[in-house]
Amino acid sequence: ExxxxxxxxxxxxxxxxxxxxxxxxxxxxxxxFMNWVRQAPGKGLEWVSVIHSGGSxxxxxxxxxxxxxxxxxxxxxxxxxxxxxxADDTAxxxxxxxDPSTLSKVHFCDHWGQGTLVTVxx
Amino acid sequence: EIVMTQSPVTLSxxxxxxxxxxxxxxxxxxxxxxxxxxxxxQGPRLLIYTASTRATGVPDRFSGSGSGTEFTLTISSxxxxxxxxxxxxxxxxxxxxxGQGTKxxx
Numbered sequence: 333e334x335x336x337x338x339x340x341x342x343x344x345x346x347x348x349x350x351x352x353x354x355x356x357x358x359x360x361x362x363x364x365f366m367n368w369v370r371q372a373p374g375k376g377l378e379w380v381s382v383i384h385s386g387g388s389x390x391x392x393x394x395x396x397x398x399x400x401x402x403x404x405x406x407x408x409x410x411x412x413x414x415x416x417x418x419a420d421d422t423a424x425x426x427x428x429x430x431d432p433s434t435l436s437k438v439h440f441c442d443h444w445g446q447g448t449l450v451t452v453x454x
Numbered sequence: 455e456i457v458m459t460q461s462p463v464t465l466s467x468x469x470x471x472x473x474x475x476x477x478x479x480x481x482x483x484x485x486x487x488x489x490x491x492x493x494x495x496q497g498p499r500l501l502i503y504t505a506s507t508r509a510t511g512v513p514d515r516f517s518g519s520g521s522g523t524e525f526t527l528t529i530s531s532x533x534x535x536x537x538x539x540x541x542x543x544x545x546x547x548x549x550x551x552x553g554q555g556t557k558x559x560x
Contacts, residue, residue: 336497375554376541376552376553376554376555377498377541377543377552378552379549379550379551390548392549426497426498428497428498431503436545437548438545438546438547438548438549438550439545439550440488440500440503440543440545440550441498441500442500442503442509443500444497444498444499444500445497446495446496446497447497
């Protein structure tokens, strides 16, 4: 059974840092595109970052230079290191598996976690 | 960035009725369009991809259609478990972008 479980969210002051984790079971993180997608309170979904099975990473403009996606193949875990956090980064952060058949960094996601809430506030 | 616009924002329907949800793209996305269902406190669930292909385990009362800039998700006979928020997402251009959602209300 495919399962993704996020953790690491919490309350952080503007300018602070957090590292989110996504523990994966049922497939290998290094065999698939893996994604972080966020949802601000009461809002829609926004792509944040993608890591390719080959290791290439992509971020949207609003987080480039501040957020870094990575993975630990031995622990089958995806990470999102978030630095220089801002109030508009407040959101539930979901990890999601990209379409297993895709070769493109832009794709749909077929399995999602339940999310972890990040609140940036003083 | 491609902007996805969903309508209506809220759709009030009764169990057993048919629901039709719309999604419009600001530029053509070919058939690279997915639909998701989201319930409170949960992550999205993939329903439809390539505009009309049902994901594994999705009941056949869910169907998708369209191409280019206009897409539709139809739920033929609403069940109680279908009352949720539905999002469309284009994956033709980076970054993939989502609509703001349609909430199905009783």
